[in-house]
Amino acid sequence: MALYAKAAEILEKAERKQGALKTLVYDSKFPNIKQLFALVCETQKFSSILQELIESTKLLKQTKLKMPLAKVLVYDLVLGQGLKCGGSWKTTMMKHRSRLQAELARMKIKQKVSRNEDLLPAGLQRSTEDQLPRYVRVNTLKTSVEDAVDYLKRDGFAYQGQASRLEDLTLKAKSFLRDQHLPELLVFSPKMDFHDHFLYKAGHIILQDKASCLPAYLLNPPPGSHVIDACAAPGNKTSHLAAVMRNTGKLSAFDLDAKRLATMSTLLLRAGVTCTQLANQDFLKVDPDSPQYKDVEYILLDPSCSGSGMVCLRDNTSSDQEKDEARLASLASFQLRCLNHGLRFPRLKRLVYSTCSIHSQENEEVVTACLQQNPGFRLVPLLAQWPERGMEPLTQCLRASTTKTRTHGFFVALLEKHSETGKINLIQAAQTSDPEVACCTPPSCESKPEPSETADKHKPAADLVCSTHAESTPAKKKRKRKKKKKATAGPQ
Numbered sequence: 001m002a003l004y005a006k007a008a009e010i011l012e013k014a015e016r017k018q019g020a021l022k023t024l025v026y027d028s029k030f031p032n033i034k035q036l037f038a039l040v041c042e043t044q045k046f047s048s049i050l051q052e053l054i055e056s057t058k059l060l061k062q063t064k065l066k067m068p069l070a071k072v073l074v075y076d077l078v079l080g081q082g083l084k085c086g087g088s089w090k091t092t093m094m095k096h097r098s099r100l101q102a103e104l105a106r107m108k109i110k111q112k113v114s115r116n117e118d119l120l121p122a123g124l125q126r127s128t129e130d131q132l133p134r135y136v137r138v139n140t141l142k143t144s145v146e147d148a149v150d151y152l153k154r155d156g157f158a159y160q161g162q163a164s165r166l167e168d169l170t171l172k173a174k175s176f177l178r179d180q181h182l183p184e185l186l187v188f189s190p191k192m193d194f195h196d197h198f199l200y201k202a203g204h205i206i207l208q209d210k211a212s213c214l215p216a217y218l219l220n221p222p223p224g225s226h227v228i229d230a231c232a233a234p235g236n237k238t239s240h241l242a243a244v245m246r247n248t249g250k251l252s253a254f255d256l257d258a259k260r261l262a263t264m265s266t267l268l269l270r271a272g273v274t275c276t277q278l279a280n281q282d283f284l285k286v287d288p289d290s291p292q293y294k295d296v297e298y299i300l301l302d303p304s305c306s307g308s309g310m311v312c313l314r315d316n317t318s319s320d321q322e323k324d325e326a327r328l329a330s331l332a333s334f335q336l337r338c339l340n341h342g343l344r345f346p347r348l349k350r351l352v353y354s355t356c357s358i359h360s361q362e363n364e365e366v367v368t369a370c371l372q373q374n375p376g377f378r379l380v381p382l383l384a385q386w387p388e389r390g391m392e393p394l395t396q397c398l399r400a401s402t403t404k405t406r407t408h409g410f411f412v413a414l415l416e417k418h419s420e421t422g423k424i425n426l427i428q429a430a431q432t433s434d435p436e437v438a439c440c441t442p443p444s445c446e447s448k449p450e451p452s453e454t455a456d457k458h459k460p461a462a463d464l465v466c467s468t469h470a471e472s473t474p475a476k477k478k479r480k481r482k483k484k485k486k487a488t489a490g491p492q
């Protein structure tokens, strides 16, 4: 009920011009922001059709519902995935379902279309690029990718092997693939809904966009380490971190929002996560010098952002440009404070920073300012084969988008401490007899070793695929010296 009441309240406020839709959703403090976003955006998109359905069936008169609430309920009942509430609203709506469905069918016949989407005016119809694949992360705390694939095959899904190009991700019906970049990710058609599936209910799979799986994968903290998830709720990345750490070590997760933390603890319980310590605390007030954080070496920072990368929020900028800019500036200043704070933990080795924003103010500009203020840190070049890079000159970072990666818009940067890295690289160069392994060259990077399957698995995933180190690494220097020696020795 709370979801529909909140969605109706937001639509009403937006209609009265009390704020931009996205601001109202963010400010609502609703525990499941994504779910609320989706409902509000879709209801608004289908608004004229919903209004026609409601008026022609005289629903308001018969139910005493107000228009905004009727719209969100009718949306989920006949256009969406079914009502997610019980109680009196469900009883009322179910009484009118057949009439609403019949009216919808009549509208489609009249307009000679078969899909609900086709009822929308051309400008509002979703382009195929916005119909993102359904990504499913296999929760390796509960099962393996192989077992999940076998289960799905037995359940009537058609496994197509591993994707090798972006185009492969266009899937129909019950076909599915293993993702080409992230080993624990399965890809399904956009329409696939797993909310009622056994694997989801049992916590064996997590419904998570591909881009949002990047931060924990790239940070790749070793089992047994102490990790902080600074702004953690509702916890998808926390559960991913726990899987990478194999539920060992310590994962301190902070969030300011108590309701979101409550949702998070349910999610973590279902996912079988046991290595976390949740705290309803402002990350900026966590003391980096406290003895309890003396062993923190890895931090995941995914702070509040504008959410402009979320597909449903696109083209939804408010008419008040000044207000939008002020909001972006305030978010960027908060994000920079969080980043600077994270880098203060004395034993920190690496920090991954991410946002689901497409604005450079919240991404490259924040990272650039942070690096200027923290010269002891630098960027790690990430996934050489990833198709979309951070804006120049921060091409070590990754961006994601509907067109280039078939995901929501996203940004990731991995920062590492200089001195520590120097030591790590020297040790690794000395340990390996093959310098090509110590620092892979671009062609060899195409076949990225999976972190869990390599001897070097505790090294951050980003490094396993690095190719474009601008600076000369010790391994490269060693290789150069070897080449020089060979050249002076002449052909054998």
Ligand SMILES: C[S@@+](CC[C@H](N)C(=O)[O-])C[C@H]1O[C@@H](n2cnc3c(N)ncnc32)[C@H](O)[C@@H]1O
Pocket: 230, 231, 232, 233, 234, 235, 236, 237, 238, 254, 255, 256, 257, 260, 281, 282, 283, 284, 302, 303, 304, 305
């Ligand atoms: C983008 S969301 C995090 C999503 C989460 N990482 C995930 O993958 O599920 C940002 C979160 O930061 C929290 N937050 C905002 N300011 C904070 C602060 N000062 N300290 C801790 N958490 C904060 C918000 O409540 C919100 O839950």
